[in-house]
Amino acid sequence: MAGGRTIVGVDVGGTFTDVFFLNEADGSCDVAKVPSTRGDQSRGILEGISQRRNDIGDVGLVVHGTTVGTNALLERKGAKTGIITTEGFRDVLEMRRRDRPQTWGLWGVFEPVVPRNLRIEVTERVLADGTLHTPVDLDEVADAVRTLIARGAEAVCIFFLNSYANPENERAAVDAVSRIWPNGHITSSSDILPEIREFERCSTATLNAYLQPPIGDYLERLESGLKDGGFSGDVLIVQSNGGVMSVETARTFPVRTALSGPAAGVIAGAHIGTSAGFPNLITCDMGGTSFDVSLIADGESALAAQTAVDFGMVVRTPMIEITTIGAGGGSIAKIDRGGLLQIGPESAGSDPGPVCYGLGNDRPTVTDANLVLGRINAARPIGGKLDRLDSDAARAAITQHIAEPLGIDVMEAAEAVIKVANAKMAGAIRLVSVERGYDPEHFVAMPFGGGGALHTGALIKEVGLSKALVPRYPGVTSALGCVIADMRFDRVHTLNVMLDAVDTADLAEEMIATAVAGEERLKESNVAFKGIEHVFELDMLYVGQTHTVAVKLPVDLKGLRAGLDVAAIRAAFEEAYRQTFGRLLKGIPIRIMNLRVTVIGRRPKFDLAILGPAKGGSLDDALTDTRKIWIEGAWHETDVYNRLEIPEGAVVPGPALLEQPDTTIFVDPDLEGLVDRFGNLVISRKAR
Numbered sequence: 001m002a003g004g005r006t007i008v009g010v011d012v013g014g015t016f017t018d019v020f021f022l023n024e025a026d027g028s029c030d031v032a033k034v035p036s037t038r039g040d041q042s043r044g045i046l047e048g049i050s051q052r053r054n055d056i057g058d059v060g061l062v063v064h065g066t067t068v069g070t071n072a073l074l075e076r077k078g079a080k081t082g083i084i085t086t087e088g089f090r091d092v093l094e095m096r097r098r099d100r101p102q103t104w105g106l107w108g109v110f111e112p113v114v115p116r117n118l119r120i121e122v123t124e125r126v127l128a129d130g131t132l133h134t135p136v137d138l139d140e141v142a143d144a145v146r147t148l149i150a151r152g153a154e155a156v157c158i159f160f161l162n163s164y165a166n167p168e169n170e171r172a173a174v175d176a177v178s179r180i181w182p183n184g185h186i187t188s189s190s191d192i193l194p195e196i197r198e199f200e201r202c203s204t205a206t207l208n209a210y211l212q213p214p215i216g217d218y219l220e221r222l223e224s225g226l227k228d229g230g231f232s233g234d235v236l237i238v239q240s241n242g243g244v245m246s247v248e249t250a251r252t253f254p255v256r257t258a259l260s261g262p263a264a265g266v267i268a269g270a271h272i273g274t275s276a277g278f279p280n281l282i283t284c285d286m287g288g289t290s291f292d293v294s295l296i297a298d299g300e301s302a303l304a305a306q307t308a309v310d311f312g313m314v315v316r317t318p319m320i321e322i323t324t325i326g327a328g329g330g331s332i333a334k335i336d337r338g339g340l341l342q343i344g345p346e347s348a349g350s351d352p353g354p355v356c357y358g359l360g361n362d363r364p365t366v367t368d369a370n371l372v373l374g375r376i377n378a379a380r381p382i383g384g385k386l387d388r389l390d391s392d393a394a395r396a397a398i399t400q401h402i403a404e405p406l407g408i409d410v411m412e413a414a415e416a417v418i419k420v421a422n423a424k425m426a427g428a429i430r431l432v433s434v435e436r437g438y439d440p441e442h443f444v445a446m447p448f449g450g451g452g453a454l455h456t457g458a459l460i461k462e463v464g465l466s467k468a469l470v471p472r473y474p475g476v477t478s479a480l481g482c483v484i485a486d487m488r489f490d491r492v493h494t495l496n497v498m499l500d501a502v503d504t505a506d507l508a509e510e511m512i513a514t515a516v517a518g519e520e521r522l523k524e525s526n527v528a529f530k531g532i533e534h535v536f537e538l539d540m541l542y543v544g545q546t547h548t549v550a551v552k553l554p555v556d557l558k559g560l561r562a563g564l565d566v567a568a569i570r571a572a573f574e575e576a577y578r579q580t581f582g583r584l585l586k587g588i589p590i591r592i593m594n595l596r597v598t599v600i601g602r603r604p605k606f607d608l609a610i611l612g613p614a615k616g617g618s619l620d621d622a623l624t625d626t627r628k629i630w631i632e633g634a635w636h637e638t639d640v641y642n643r644l645e646i647p648e649g650a651v652v653p654g655p656a657l658l659e660q661p662d663t664t665i666f667v668d669p670d671l672e673g674l675v676d677r678f679g680n681l682v683i684s685r686k687a688r
Contacts, residue, residue, distance in 0.1 A: 006022065017036045030052050068218045077214070093113075126163060170190045187208045236525060249489075266481070273296060276469060284448070303319065323428050333365065354367040374638075448471055498589060536560070638657055648675055652672060672685075
């Protein structure tokens with residue numbers, strides 16, 4: 001691998017930038033955690049790498065999970081974008097599915113990311129069966145381009161009706177636009193999502209165009225900064241589906257980074273949990289701004305075909321199912337107009353941060369409450385941003401904003417803040433488990449992020465989880481996930497054909513061609529693979545239905561070249577349908593809607609045993625202090641340990657605090673933690 005022998009995984013969060021270093025030559029690893037740099041995340045990345053590597057030239061590969069795209073969408077800070085569309089369809093983006101922000105109300109406001117004066121119609125028409133009814137008027141396209149440029153558009157999306165069935169008009173329009181448009185920020189809906197359903201295709205393609213300038217500029221700054229520091233290796237970007245892609249692919253398809261950072265944490269969780277013997281997990285990533293939850297069953301994370309980043313901002317591209325709520329360490333606690341204590345979604349972020357940072361915020365946060373309760377060591381703040389946390393300022397803020405309005409003591413108020421935050425987190429866990437038919441008792445929680453391990457015990461007890469698995473480096477778990485994530489390329493194409501009428505030879509040929517194109521896309525990165533795998537799926541349904549069932553075909557490239565069989569496709573559909581709905585609908589014809597092809601380049605996985613504790617030592621050797629902490633209305637004398645010095649096999653009885661540079665772990669009084677050979681802490685109920 002060019003440029004060195006170290007792989008660096010980087011996850012940029014709202015508060016901290018986490019870095020994980022893996023030396024491939026000797027298997028050693030290291031971590032770093034630095035404050036995120038708002039406005040230009042690349043500066044924080046360079047600072048994090050430099051903290052552990054004086055010579056960036058020793059680094060051969062940087063794999064990055066980014067929130068640039070997510071933040072641009074949530075904050076509406078993407079590029080000024082124009083749309084050129086079919087006559088009569090300029091309002092598809094605004095009409096959506098006629099849903100509304102308030103599900104049970106008739107009010108609400110929605111503003112699309114592209115205003116109406118930047119959505120311009122042209123003459124063209126393709127029929128639903130792909131027939132070219134009216135060729136695109138290229139003179140109108142040229143006029144539309146000039147109008148958009150005059151109105152200040154920086155990016156443009158070409159979205160024509162039924163272009164998934166025949167992209168000829170869209171491609172002709174793209175060629176015409178390219179001759180006039182001043183930059184390369186041109187998106188074609190048939191390239192981004194050649195799939196039926198006009199709104200979803202329009203939304204995804206438009207958001208892709210909306211993100212191209214900010215993502216492109218960011219990646220250019222990142223590459224330039226790394227190069228100036230002496231880096232000569234490769235850079236990969238984590239996708240929302242948990243795979244990684246080249247920088248060039250990310251520039252072309254920036255919409256695929258919409259949930260980049262959280263996805264890396266889920267990938268790490270699956271690998272760590274399976275290695276430790278816990279294939280059924282619920283990952284709980286608590287950072288400075290949010291609490292992200294995802295369910296892993298039998299070692300596999302669940303993928304969703306689409307998600308809404310915010311109301312009306314639909315992205316239809318495969319992504320790991322992640323539920324996010326505003327319950328991070330920086331989430332602000334307040335009393336609402338009804339006199340109830342609320343947590344988030346507003347966050348103090350990294351700047352100014354919690355009150356205890358002393359950087360200008362005067363409203364209490366979850367971190368401030370944990371500090372007042374004694375669960376965070378004021379003299380050892382994580383991330384290296386401060387030398388010490390201001391406990392007095394945190395107490396004063398909780399007193400003023402929570403305790404006095406509620407008429408309670410400051411310690412009761414701080415504990416109430418934590419209990420409300422825990423209740424919100426428990427609700428998110430139930431949403432991905434109980435409400436989807438999974439029994440939490442059969443799952444293990446994996447808390448990570450800077451604050452997740454402080455809330456482990458409460459989540460076990462409130463939700464009824466069997467136990468918790470705290471990874472060796474909870475604060476940099478997402479960065480570790482970047483290091484082990486596989487390369488991945490997904491492609492979907494609408495077929496819309498009856499199963500009995502499908503030409504299996506043509507279908508097999510299209511699958512093979514798509515798979516080969518995906519392989520070529522992966523090879524652009526110059527990254528070595530252990531092997532390449534292909535996944536072939538069909539979205540299918542009974543005639544008359546709206547929603548499809550994903551049907552995985554048990555074939556590989558070799559099997560496709562030998563030929564597809566309609567009977568085998570039918571059997572696969574019936575198995576998938578029965579598993580989803582419990583019974584089949586006899587006598588009703590079956591339709592194939594979409595073909596999905598996934599190409600996965602398997603990257604080598606390192607042995608997690610290298611994270612395990614050093615041999616020898618004892619639990620007593622790891623004991624560093626005792627401290628009083630407030631638990632359930634009373635002070636408890638609590639042992640404090642250096643978590644990284646606790647030996648394998650040691651059992652840590654609660655109450656206990658385990659401190660390490662990237663996080664603090666709180667073990668409740670009725671729980672205990674066992675250190676396994678990977679350095680994980682397995683927290684469970686004490687034996688009675």
